Amino acid sequence: MNVALFIEVDAVKKKFMVTRLELGRREEGVALTDQELARTYGDIVGVYMGHRPLLLVSNPNTIKAIMVKEFSRTPNRPKTFLPRNEMKYSLLNADDDQWRFLRNTLLPTFSSGKMRMMEPLFKAKYEQLLDNLTERAKTGKPIDFKDVFxxxxxxxxxxxxxxxxxxSQKNPDNDFVKYTKKFLNISFTPILILILIFPKIDTLLYWLGMSPFNRLEILSFFRRVVKRAVDQRMEDSNKLVDLLQLMLNTHHDTGVDESENIHSFEGDGNPWKTRRLTMDEIVGNSILFLLVGYDTTSNALAFTAYNLATHPDCQEKLIEEIDAILGKEPPNYDNVQKLEYLERVFCETLRLYPSACRTHRLAERDIVIEGYTVPKGTDISFPIYSIHRDPRFWENPTRFDPERFTPENKAKRHPYAYLPFGHGPCSCIGMRLAQVEMRLAIVSILQHYRFKTCEETEIPLKLSKANLLKPENGVKLLLESRS
Structure with missing residues (x-):
């Protein structure tokens, strides 16, 4: 390890420990902590997560080098907790060759062609959303859009x-709804904090039934759901077109779509050959899609509604675009792609409120970062929230301004100063699915309503303290009919 870095990290270790305690008393979470650390110590900041060294990197050029050029040295994500059961077969927890196989195999599932094939499913759900909102809007009472989305x-x-x-809005007692909320409801108990500090103790606590990740009943439910659906499809010749069926089809899906290169990675000696996904892999990745696609997308939609309600001029501009291009035509995958201002609104919302405050890579070998030799095993983290609000890259960074994402303004800015879905080979595989969900929902609502603030609207929004960014107290708004 480079002596300079060791002295720098070791010298600030106590300082960071004290800073974390002070920030905790001020109830500042991960997002604001990262901002303060970057402002105080610069683009390379050494901290500790329990006993594990963690490096916060905020320089876009360095981030690009790590994510792309040095990908062979940082191909995997660090794991705070040991993955178990089917989750160890998910794309998030897989490493090296297993990850490459899963990535290459699953990527065609999220192609634009596959999204078009799933349009009937999307349409049914956004129409259901609109029906539910219409009933709520008639009451004239504020609606919590975090819950609705x-x-x-x-x-x-x-x-x-x-x-x-x-x-789920009309049937909150549905077993799928209840088990999903149980699965996602992991609070920072003393046991969880103990595991963060001493990760290996989780193995003992798990087998003693004391670990917050020993969720056998919940995982058994999702396993039964997937296996039941798979068995039904094996017997039924009229197969549905959805992510589950596409995963079942992956062993013979070439899936090359448009300009997407899905079967090779830089540095691979040979193209990857697909095989059939195992049941464990299908179950693990179905649960992963639930984990990463539920809260993140609903939070992004809630933040979008908030931004439009608090910036009525932007909302009117978006409504004018929708009326001019779609009119009363139902939104679908292709026609919403024409809404350029809608894309800018979403991009700016994800700049201000990225789904995750940080994204991580694990140094699998020693790597030199800005003159420092960072040793194998270091968690290299990119503070997305802090970078997205850095005045070096974003003028007046706290202001909501979709015009930042015109082609001209994007060309002036370093592309790695914007990281809502990551970059490089580890970029978010479900990005296109999330974008389709969001576009269809917002367009279908704005064809009939406007978002309006009310006395219950929290301005500014209080943000959660966890790495996953969400409105702590929901987003309460009114819907005003356009008719």
Missing amino acids: GAYTLDVIASTGFGMDID
């Missing part, structure tokens, strides 16, 4: 990933 994204994932047709 959470129900919508859960319905989409249940439909596309598990073959289940539910209306």
Whole structure:
């Protein structure tokens, strides 16, 4: 390890420990902590997560080098907790050759062609969303859009990933809804904090039934749901077109779509040959799609509604674009691609409120970063929230301004100063699915309503303290009919 870095990290270790305690008393979470660390110590900041060294890197050129040029040295993500059961077969937890196989095999599932094939499922769910909102709007009472969009994204994932047709907003007691909320409800208990500091103790706690990740009942439920759906499809010749069926088809899906290169990675000696996904891999990745697609997309939609309600001029400009290009035509995959201002609104929302405050890579070998030799085993983290609000890259960074994402303005900015879906070979595989969900939902709503603030609207929004960014107290708005 480079002595300079060792002295720098070791010298600030106590300082960071004290800083974390002070920030905790001020109830500042991961996002604001990263901002303060970057402002105070610069683009390379050494901290500790328990006993594990963690490097925060904020320089876009360096981020690009790590994510792309040095990908062979940082191909995997660090794992705070040991993955177990089917989750160890998911794309998020797989490493090296297993990850490459899963990535190459699953990527065609999210191509634009496959999204078009799933249009009937998307249409059914956004129409369901609109029907539910119409009933709520008639009361004239504020609507918590965090809950509403959470129900919508859960319905989409249940439909596309598990073959289940539910209306979670009208049926909150549905088993799928209840088990999903149980699965995602992991709070920072003393035991969880102990595991963060001493990760290996989780193995003992797991077998003693004390670990917050020993969720056998919940995983058994999702396993039964997937296996039941798979068995039904094996017997039924009229197969649905959804993520689950596409995963079942991967062993013979060439899937090359448009300009997408899905079967090779830089540095691979040979093209990857697909095989049939195992049941464990299908179950693990169905659950992964639930984990990464439910809360993140619903949060992004809620933040979008908030930004439009608090910036009525932007909302009117978007409505004018929708009226001019779609009119009353139902939104679909192709026509919403024509809405350029809508794309800017979403991009700016994800700049201000990225789904995750950080994204991570693990140094599998020693790697030189800005003159420092970073040793194998270091967690290299990119503070997305902090970078997205850095005045070096974004003028007046706290202001909501979709015009930042015109082609001219994007060309002036370093592409790696914007990281809502990551970059390089590890970029978010479900990005296109999330974008389709969001576009269809917002367009279908704005064809009939406007978002309006009210006394219950929290301005500014209080953000959660966890790495996953969400509105702590929901997003309460009114819907005003356009008719």
